[in-house]
Amino acid sequence: MEIIIDIENETPLFAQLIGQIKEAVLKGKIKPGDPLPSIRQLANDLNLNSKTVAKAYRLLERDSVIKARGYRGTFVHPDAVANSTVDLNKWVEERLNETVTAFRKSGVTDSEIRIAFANIMNKKNF
Amino acid sequence: MEIIIDIENETPLFAQLIGQIKEAVLKGKIKPGDPLPSIRQLANDLNLNSKTVAKAYRLLERDSVIKARGYRGTFVHPDAVANSTVDLNKWVEERLNETVTAFRKSGVTDSEIRIAFANIMNKKNF
DNA sequence: CTTTGTACCATTACACCACACGGTACATAT
DNA sequence: ATATGTACCGTGTGGTGTAATGGTACAAAG
Incomplete structure (x- = not known):
């Protein structure tokens, strides 16, 4: 190898x-x-x-x-x-892209999307 | 006011x-x-x-x-x-939370989710 | 006593973004 | 002239993430 x-x-x-x-x-x-x-x-x-x-x-x-x-x-x-053959990251990007695209079509600012994303990722899920 | x-x-x-x-x-x-x-x-x-x-x-x-x-x-x-009375940001967070939660349940790392998100937000959609 | 995977502690460099600030300019109207 | 919303250029600060590095330690087995 x-x-x-x-x-x-x-x-x-x-x-x-x-x-x-x-x-x-x-x-x-x-x-x-x-x-x-x-x-x-x-x-x-x-x-x-x-x-x-x-x-x-x-x-x-x-x-x-x-x-x-x-x-x-x-x-x-x-x-x-x-x-x-499976690319998990590619699947994640596709699913995430659908969600983000829907937000943008609703007039949500990219900045707002980023803020919401940061809130979720930093949230302590307990 | x-x-x-x-x-x-x-x-x-x-x-x-x-x-x-x-x-x-x-x-x-x-x-x-x-x-x-x-x-x-x-x-x-x-x-x-x-x-x-x-x-x-x-x-x-x-x-x-x-x-x-x-x-x-x-x-x-x-x-x-x-x-x-409508809170658009709250709606965004809820929808986004569903998506992220699904990723985590599939074993996707938070780091990988962040990378995928950054790729989407920085992509030039033309 | 060495090797295995694994789990902590840590630091460095780099990059990106939100927020708030400042300046300038435009068409449109009073 | 003055005021309206709006658009573009920019700067600085602070926060936070990835990637990669290094050190130390553990149980289990040979």
Whole structure:
């Protein structure tokens, strides 16, 4: 598995990592059950901070592309191929765009939309 | 019409203005057809910048609480009483909250939601 | 004693936005 | 002349987010 991280690229490093691992899964370069490099090992190889790699792994596990097994390491998820085709962020953007567009059509100012959004995100839901 | 602006209050000045004018309408202190002070006049009386008052008037007109008539001045809208009870921002927050809550239940990170939101708001829709 | 994922503490740099301020200008009317 | 709403240019302050860095620590297993 050849992973190339471009520091000059505007795409965040953790996002580049996620993209390349999903791509490797889709191209069959890594198959379900295969072990992945440990977080610290990969961080060392790519000259990245371990927290950056950990962030990528955490999101990949959320998407069921990989599966962490504690001290035993991290492995490619059984349904990795199917789940690598799903782009959760794209779905979020589409749904959110519908909502925002409706607001704008109702005469709501962009500034007001931002304020409302900030209020919701910072609200302590208890 | 007695308008009191509190600079110490955390509520934005233009929002205080909007609130007090809507309140005056609901309490019947000003009635449909009544003239309002000009933007410059009110700004001078309250020691506010004219742009701050203009912002409040612009939003009040969008909500059909007041009606600007160019050089003739600004007047209370015929449907001002009914429209003063409507809180557009509250409606926006409720709708937006539903959308965000759905995202969170799907495992989407708050960070990802913010990124998607920023992408939409900054997108040039042409 | 080392390695695994994970969870805290933290700081730095960068970027964006709301709010309020100031100045200038315009057409339209009295 | 004076006043109306409105539009454009701008500045500054304060708040807050992401991204990425670093350090420390834990339980579990080899």
